Amino acid sequence: MFENEERTNIEKLGEFGLIDHLTKNIKLTQKSSIKGVGDDAAVLDFGGKKTLISTDMLLEGIHFDLAYTPLKHLGYKAVQVNLSDIYAMNGTATQVTVSIGMSSRFPLEAIEELYEGIYLACDKYGVDLIGGDTTASKQGLVISITSIGYADEKDIVYRNGAEEGDLICVSGDLGGAYTGLQLLEREKLVYMENPNIQPDLEGKDYIVERQLKPEARKDIIDLLQDMQVKPTAMIDVSDGLASELLHICKQSNKGCKLYEEKIPIDPMTYETAREFNLDPTVCALSGGEDYELLFTVKQADYDKIKFKLDFTIIGYITEPNAGCNLITKSGNMHELKAQGWNAFGSLQ
């Protein structure tokens, strides 16, 4: 990957030289960041607000494949995945810590590329990088990020607040990240069989970007605030719509009706799923990694949200005994089941 390029051996920099090198341009911008990188711990001050903390681990071979994932994109995505959890609490993300384990097969330029993506994401979302850990790895590339944010107590949205009759909404569209992954995996196989064939991703930018460079939906949080709509429950879509909706229903002790025809699917996602003989609805329900926000709102808020194009009403919350159901396009009712791809899963 870096064979024809300049390579700087990490060991030449030394342990603390590497840290200085990677962090020398950090400028703390959050008022709550009192002290960032450079001591035993970072120091934060949220005044009277509640602090939000979330963490995710990304492992090579499980969560990403360096054969088709540029390191800059990977760094960007790793931050987005974490910020998404803070927004899913209706909070403001303010800081991240980033820990990286890397084998010596990576030159300094590779780590720099990874950090370039990390800093780009931090910059774009106004988040400070305040600490972390860098270590050699005998295994593959390991990325662990913890995100920190805040919210007023009255604004926090948990997963367990959905009430009977609430409308189920989801931002953006679903299934794109998963079909993008299928495409990348196919082109990888083609390339491995014949390295002279260039990957054919033409016209597929949108779904490839959904997979490689997702955006956490801070804009939706801002929009809801502008509209003065506080969701009753919220979660981000990392494992697929079905899994996330079941989390909300289980934790709220409610049932739901989800309408297949309402699930927002981009035409390119639809078309690509068909190419792969996949059901586009299944891609949306179980594909995951879309990092959209799934939330429920009171029916009383319907007038405020009905003309918004940024999210779609896809069903409603029922009493628990009705179960969690998908109403298909043909009008049949099926029990909603989670078949997320995710390995083991997250505590948060």
Add this chain to the structure above:
Amino acid sequence: MFENEERTNIEKLGEFGLIDHLTKNIKLTQKSSIKGVGDDAAVLDFGGKKTLISTDMLLEGIHFDLAYTPLKHLGYKAVQVNLSDIYAMNGTATQVTVSIGMSSRFPLEAIEELYEGIYLACDKYGVDLIGGDTTASKQGLVISITSIGYADEKDIVYRNGAEEGDLICVSGDLGGAYTGLQLLEREKLVYMENPNIQPDLEGKDYIVERQLKPEARKDIIDLLQDMQVKPTAMIDVSDGLASELLHICKQSNKGCKLYEEKIPIDPMTYETAREFNLDPTVCALSGGEDYELLFTVKQADYDKIKFKLDFTIIGYITEPNAGCNLITKSGNMHELKAQGWNAFGSLQ
């Protein structure tokens, strides 16, 4: 390792079943823990206090060897290593998030053992586990922990506050964890050459425990508070005394004089170092992983600390042009150099 024992396949539990299983007994005890495991992010409330955050990553083959590290000890140590950073800020540790990547070669019983150690450490230090991530790993075992704590602004001790004339103090004794590691590595080699020979660790409990089951020095923080002594600078000893003292001097823009004869070394550490033809002083200076606290105090506080057995005065801070020097037992002066073993190093 688990061949003759009962094995439960992790995949049978499913992703969320595993999380439920590992977290079902969590009881939040910290007033500041508003919401722990089970939503997109944990929610914390530190009132008007400053929040402290630190993070560390432990990778199999780099930071630990499962050939001689019981998983319970590993879980315990992983938490201690993190809490140590919060205490090194003169703070109170209150929460941790724990992310684990594990290959399927581990049965559920192995993860349980790891978590047993994690919970034991949390319990003993009064810290809540509030979130994390569990994932399959194609590589080895990966552990990433973020610790959270708080302090009043006036109590926080950074690395950069040392002044000329300040006394340099270190808690406990040094070099034990490193000589314990040498012993474990030797016995591993013996065992690999002839599996019928049982490891010979008799009488070496102390240094083996220093390596496998270190304790973060919360007691020293409590003691300093009782004595009404606020250090001017502080750091925990993870990479070795020399490296840590150089951090304090560099960040404080000062020099130091460190006296070899004052460096606290346990007789068992001394004797074992000699067995391995190692200089005990070098083990203390560069061995690392002792997780003692290194701190500087004003000379005016000398009367308060002079009879304390929990820590030792090992030198004093000088003006920067004097450099950082070690005065040997024979009275010679050498420039102090860091030769920590640590791979790449930590941002904090």
